[in-house]
Amino acid sequence: RYGRIPESTDYPEVDHLNRLFRNGPLGQLKRRFVIGGDFNADPQRWKEHVAVFDWLRESGFHECLGAHVNTFHSPRAQGVIQDDHIFIPNAMRNKITSCTVIDDDTTKSLSDHGIVVLDLEI
Numbered sequence: 001r002y003g004r005i006p007e008s009t010d011y012p013e014v015d016h017l018n019r020l021f022r023n024g025p026l027g028q029l030k031r032r033f034v035i036g037g038d039f040n041a042d043p044q045r046w047k048e049h050v051a052v053f054d055w056l057r058e059s060g061f062h063e064c065l066g067a068h069v070n071t072f073h074s075p076r077a078q079g080v081i082q083d084d085h086i087f088i089p090n091a092m093r094n095k096i097t098s099c100t101v102i103d104d105d106t107t108k109s110l111s112d113h114g115i116v117v118l119d120l121e122i
Contacts, residue, residue, distance in 0.1 A: 013040040017052045021059075035061065036086035038113055044068045045081055061087040064099035064118050071101055071114040084116045095120045 017039060035056070041049040053063075064086040071084035086099065096118065103114030 011046075011048045014048055014052055017041060017049075021052065021056065034086065034088050034118075036084075036116065036118070038084050040083055041085075042068075042082050045079070056087050060090050062090050062093040063087050064096060065101070065116065066099070069101055071103070071116060072112060073103065073108060073114070074112050084113055086116050086118045088118070088120075092120065092122075095122055097121050 021035070039052075041052060043049040043053040056063075065082070068080060068082055070080045070082065072081040084101075088096075098117075098119045100117050101114040102117060107115055
């Protein structure tokens with residue numbers, strides 16, 4: 001835990017994502033931007049995160065990684081944790097040429113997260 005963000009749940013990562021996407025200026029922009037990065041959230045691993053990802057999909061976004069893949073590595077972590085995500089507007093989903101995770105030794109020496117790389121044909 002990295003501190004409580006006073007909003008509406010007991011999960012600071014959910015409150016933070018809701019504040020960014022749903023309740024903040026990004027939520028008002030709707031389908032006009034690409035969202036990517038370390039969300040500190042995995043809806044397949046923690047049910048508390050599902051509503052944020054459902055909202056993104058219902059708001060017209062497509063998650064570029066087609067499968068649930070590991071993007072976080074730590075000696076303490078067990079199993080697959082996908083904390084890192086890229087969402088694009090649904091209208092762009094047919095422009096994806098690839099979406100992969102780079103998680104090699106060089107990346108691991110720099111971060112505890114893999115790098116999500118999205119290639120679009122535009």
